[in-house]
Amino acid sequence: MGRIGVFLLFLGLSVSSFAQSVQVDGYFTQDSARLGERVGFVLKVRHPESAQLIFPDSTFDFSPLVLLEKKTFMSQTREGETLDSAIYYVSNFSLDPSIFLSLPVYELSRYDSVTYFSTEAELKLKLVLDSIPEQPVFQENNVYQPIETTFNWLLASVITAGILLLLGGLALLFAKRIKALFQKNREKLRWIQFERKWKKLTGLLAQNPALELADEVVGLWKGYLESITDLPFQEWTSSEIAEALDDKEIFQALRSIDMIIYAGKEAKTGEATNYLLEVAKAKYQEKLNRIRNEKASR
Structure with a gap:
């Protein structure tokens, strides 16, 4: 075996040992449940203390199960190994005899994730009825019940x-008010x-200023501004946005995040x-005031 073969062998062994250093275990707190019953799913991860892991949240697709609540616990670290755990309370509304669930855990690195x-x-x-009789047994009753044979269609039509x-x-009287109330609640x-979502992403970006996170943060901000102003924020550059909003500080804030995206430089993004x-x-407040003024003018 040449030098290249030995190098590839050691590289494969190191990658394999690193992957095995993260141990994920998941199980239900009970083996069966009735339809719609609240059941806990325990997710435990053992990993090196230096690793940064993220558990799935409510955006994960639990179907056919329905997520009711997520409960997390404090990390426990001993001799360089950390134990993180959480319980996901779910309900099953599927009629399948068995449901299988496997949850992911994401390890963040500087330029990628595993x-x-x-x-x-x-x-x-778990079925409530053990069995259903093939031939239903009816109670005998030979007392006839009076049945009304005529129906007053004229009265029903009126x-x-x-x-x-x-x-x-x-609907005609309150249509405008209902529309304004709907728009207001939708914006809220x-x-x-x-x-x-902004606080979650910016918190991750402050801990790990990676290119993908920075791009997602800027895209989220531009998308929201575009949705409430009807201006093409997604197409504009940072300088064009600052000029359109007449705010030079916006350019500085976006530029500090753009340095991560385009220059690959780390930056303190909290203030921006x-x-x-x-x-x-x-x-957002301007949009609410505009809706309120339109409602008053009508």
Whole structure:
């Protein structure tokens, strides 16, 4: 075996030993459950203390199971090895005899990430009825019940027409208010979703200023601003955005993140991401005020 062969052999052994250093274990807290019953799924990971791991959250597809709650626990480190664990409370609404679940764990590195999966855990469906008789037994009853054979179609038509007219009148009277209320609630929900995802991504970016995270943070911010202003933020450069919003600090904030994307340089992004969040919040408040003023003018 030549030098190249020996090098490849040692490289394969080192990669294999590194992959084995992360141990993922997943199992249900009970082996069977009734339809819709709350069941816990335990996810445990043992890994080197220096590794940075991320557990799946509510965005992960648990189907056919439905995620009810996620409960995390404090990390335990001993002799350079860390134990992280979480419990996912789920419900099963599938009629399949058995459901299998395997959850991923993501290890973040500087330029890439590695995904580890737990072994598949089985959850069996517990039926309430042990068996259904082939021939149903009916109770004998020879007492006849009176059945009304006529139906007043004229009265039913008048009542139905009255209800439709009433609903139509209410819809015309309150249509604009209902539309404004719907738009307001939609913007509030969109802001809550944006803010939650923004804080999660910027927190990861502050810990690990990687190119992929930086690009995702900028894309999330531009996409949200574009959705509430109808301006092409996704197509504009940082300088064009700063000029359109008449705010030079936006250019500096975006530039500090762009340095990670285009120059591959590490940067402290906390101040920049906080300022971009304030800009997004200001535009969100402007959108709510515009909806409120349109409602008042009508």
